[in-house]
Amino acid sequence: MKVAKCPAEELSFTNCVIVNEKDFSPSDQYVKVKGGDGTHIYTIIRHQGVLPGYVGFNAIQRKHALLSLDQEIAVEPYYPSPHRDLIGTLVLEMDFLQKRNMQAETFNTDHLSKCVIEQFSRQCFTLGMPMVLKFQDRKALSIIPKELEAADPEALVSGRKTEPRKMNFGVLQPNSTVIFEKAPTSIVILTGKAKARSSHTSLFSADWDFQKMGIGGLDEEFIHILRRAFASRVFPPEVTEQLGVNHVKGLLLYGPPGTGKTLMARQIGKMLNAREPKIINGPEILDKYVGESEANVRRLFAEAEEEEKRMGPNSGLHIIIFDEIDAICKQRGSVAGNTGVNDTVVNQLLSKIDGVEQLNNILVIGMTNRKDMIDEALLRPGRLEIQVEIGLPDEQGRFDILKIKTAKMKEHNKLDRDVDLAEIASLTKNFSGAELEGLVKASSSSALKRYIHLGNKIEVDPNAIDKLKVTRSDFIYSLENDLKPAFGTSDEDLSKFIERGIINWGATRELVEKGLMFVKQARSPETSSRLCILLEGAPTAGTSALAAYLCKNSNFPFVKVINSQDMVGFMEASKCLRIKKIFDDAYRSELSCIFMNDLEHLMGYSPIGPRYQSLVLDAMYSLLSASPPPGRKLLVICTSKRRSVLEELGLLSAFTAVIRVPYIAHVGDVRLVLEESQVMSPDEIAAVVKEVGQGRVFIGVKKLLGLLDALRVMKGVPSSQRVDAFVNLLEDEGVLTRRL
Missing domain, CATH: 3.10.330.10 (Vcp-like ATPase; Chain A, domain 2)
Structure with a gap:
């Protein structure tokens, strides 16, 4: 037979080949055609518009089968199997x-x-x-x-x-x-429901394994993100259309540095079956030329806009990650200057995420350490509506992170058997993920150091590869010498206050016991989440040393010192920000302790006038009265030398308890201090006690220890002269009054 055109346009839409009724019997429904590029099977329709000996094909059929008009082809009836060809x-x-x-x-x-x-x-x-x-x-x-x-x-x-x-x-x-x-x-x-399985591609990559994410200690946060940000995207678009909701388009990860915000954002981009995420550092958006900063924002969304117009609900997901988003999204009106660049960048970003022509195929992930600096309009629903705090990992989280970071060591048999990761996790309270990684690096460096011989030349043990193992002692050494967590304890600052230790004299034992009782109360889960203690006493009474001792022995993972000496030259606003930051950092730890030394000096109190810094006073009152977030416990230990001033300013009511630290007023207490200091011999102590017992003494323990330092340089001087010199110092300072 020969190839012909389809005789009518309506017949072209039937997708059948047209034949003359004289060429085939009435029972023939299908034909097999050999010619062109191979063999093809068609359904036939009989029509008088086709001459006998011809087969009519539409243009699409001729193009597919590579047929030309009047070309000779072999045609025979075809009978499909009712059991196999349905x-x-x-x-x-x-x-x-x-x-x-x-x-x-x-x-x-x-x-x-x-x-x-x-x-x-x-x-x-x-x-x-x-x-x-x-x-x-x-x-x-x-x-x-x-x-x-x-x-x-x-x-x-x-x-x-x-x-x-x-x-x-x-x-x-x-x-x-x-x-x-x-x-x-x-x-x-x-x-509709008759969409092909391949038309709605899976949101998650087929080869993705959640166990291999490399993110430790953030299981709950990740589950929360999956539930809120991706639940609607797992289903086909028509499901969300039937619900009448839009996809979540924004996610904000905030928290202290080194806790895994950037790592989590990158892993989210990897696990999704989407385009490669665009990762932008916040400051990169800004440009010195007028309008270029806003244009940079528009360019980030241009590809998603074009695909949204072309494909609608079937558009793929575009992920845009802003690192340090607070650099470009500060509160509008808060940046000094008249350029207004920061404000216009925020406006441009808002219009792209949730403007008049809003996009439904984007996911913007912002990361910041300072959530308080971000414009509030960006945090409302429809924009960066999911805000997840990536905090410090708990003990199980630290164990998971250490397990991930030491996996290669263990795989290559470089981790010694005496290393117990659970023990290391318990010793690294308030360590962030980055600090734990630093600990592993420092421990491996400690192990490598054993096989390096320092001399005229640096020589490496040739058998180091076989012998090298990271041991428990390497971890402990690095913990004690190399790594200190940013949200840990200020041991050096506390040590300055208790260089001489705590001298056990009569009142000290009772004060220490009372203070440790309050520390225990602050740790108890059954008590209030906030406990403020004030240690008040006259100058040189030892309030600061006692407060530092209680803080150090509280064993809280977070202990920070707020001292007036560290804020010399600070303006009121700067002082308030510094104090508030320490309180904000404390709220990131489950158990935290803050030591505020000399409240009067912190608020700039002066008895001449009198005057004080009202802004600092208001900030202190607010912070001392506020309760920490749920699941957090805060202990604040303050010292003061002027209780009456605090009472007059209304600050005394913010404290749960007030402990008075008295002066030494009994000769027996003087004896105890002299014996503890070990500056005098027993005979000298007896002579001093005899002299002091003949009068009245009233002195702070810090003052007494300071006077004893004068005797440390009088070595080789006869005992009688040393005793007379010390008693004269007491009289000259006005702390000893002789009886007539």
């Missing part, structure tokens, strides 16, 4: 037939499926053969069979499940399942 599931790739000047259009796949069944039931479909579909008087659509699965009538009758059989050719049945997917470059938007 289509169970048909997957069609769809696009516009004419793509020029076409705009994105939405099609309901349920309606498309019904239309295909109605138009092409009992018709043959061949894998990869293009066909034409006329749908609801719209422009013609191109459909190409991408997958055919055979129906198994016996399985339907018996109810048993069988593996679907792939096929290259099949006949569509009225009960066949028709599924649609759009062509890769198509601007068609598909909705």
Whole structure:
């Protein structure tokens, strides 16, 4: 037979070949055509417009089979098997037939499926053969069979499940399942339940393993992010359309440095089956030229905008990660100067995330250490609506991080058996993830040092590779000498206050016991989350030393000192910010202790006038009265030399308890201090006690220890002279009054 054109346009949309009724018997429904690029099977329609000996093909069929007009082809009837050639599931790739000047259009796949069944039931479909579909008087659509699965009538009758059989050719049945997917470059938007499995790609990468994320101690935070930010994206777009909600478009990770914010953002980008995330450091957005900063923001969203217009709900996810987002999103109106660049950048970012033409295919992840600096408009729902605090890891979290960071050591047998990661985790309270990584590095350096010989030349043990092992002692050495957590204890600052230790004289024992009782109370989960203690006493009474002793022996993982000496030259606002920052840092730890020394000096009190810094007083009152966040316990120990001043300023009411530290007023207490100091011999102590006992003494323990220092340089001087010199010092200072 010979190739001819399709005799009528309406017949072209049937996707059948047209033959003359004289060439085939009435029972023939399908033909096998050999010619062009191979063998093809078609459904036939009889029409008088085709001459006998000719077969009419439409243009698409001729192009696919590489046929030309009047070309000779071999044609014979084809009889499909009723058991093997029936289509169970048909997957069609769809696009516009004419793509020029076409705009994105939405099609309901349920309606498309019904239309295909109605138009092409009992018709043959061949894998990869293009066909034409006329749908609801719209422009013609191109459909190409991408997958055919055979129906198994016996399985339907018996109810048993069988593996679907792939096929290259099949006949569509009225009960066949028709599924649609759009062509890769198509601007068609598909909705409905009959979308192909491949049209909604999985949100998460197929090879992703949550156990290999490399993020330790952040399980709860990660689950929260998955639930809030990605739950709606796991389902096809029509599900969210039916719910009438938009996807979450913004996420803010905040917390102290080194806790894993950047690491988590990167891992989120890796685990998602999306484009490579755009990672931008906040300051990179800013530009010296007018309007360029705003243009930089627009460029970040340009690709997502273009795809949203082209593909609509089927657009892929675009992730934009802003590191140090507080650099460009400060509170509007808070930045000095008249350029207004910061404000316009914030406005531009807001309009892109949640403006008039809002995008639904973006996820903006911001990271910052200073959430308080970010403009409030950026934190409301619809923008960076999910705010997750990435805090310091707990003991289990620290164990997980150490396990991750030492995995390579363990794999290559470089971690000694005596290293107990659970023990190290318990010793590293308030360590951040970055500090734990630093600890592992420092420990490995300590182990490497054992195999380096320092002399005229640096020599390395040639057998170091085989002998090298990181031991427990390496970790302990690094903990004691190399690594100190930023949110740990200020041991050096506390040691300055107790250089001489705590001298046990009569009142000291009772004061220490009372103070440690309050420390125990602050640790108890059954008590209030905030406990403020005031140690008040006259100058040189030893209030600071006692407070420092209580802080050091509290064993709290976070202990910081607020001292007036560290704020010399600070203005009021700077003092307030410094004090507030220490309190904010304390709230990041489960147990924290703050030592505020000399409250009068901190607030700039002067008895001449009198005057004080009101702004600092208000800040101190607010911070001492405020309760920490849920799950946090705070102990504040303050010292004062002027209780009456605090009472007059209304600050005394902020304290849970007030402990008075008295002066030494009994000769027996003087004896105890002299014996503890070990400056005098027993005979000298007896002589001094005899002299002091003849009068009245009233002295602070710090003052007494300071006077004793004068005797330390009088070595070799006769005892009688030393005693006389010390007693004279007591009288000269006015702390000893002789009886007449």
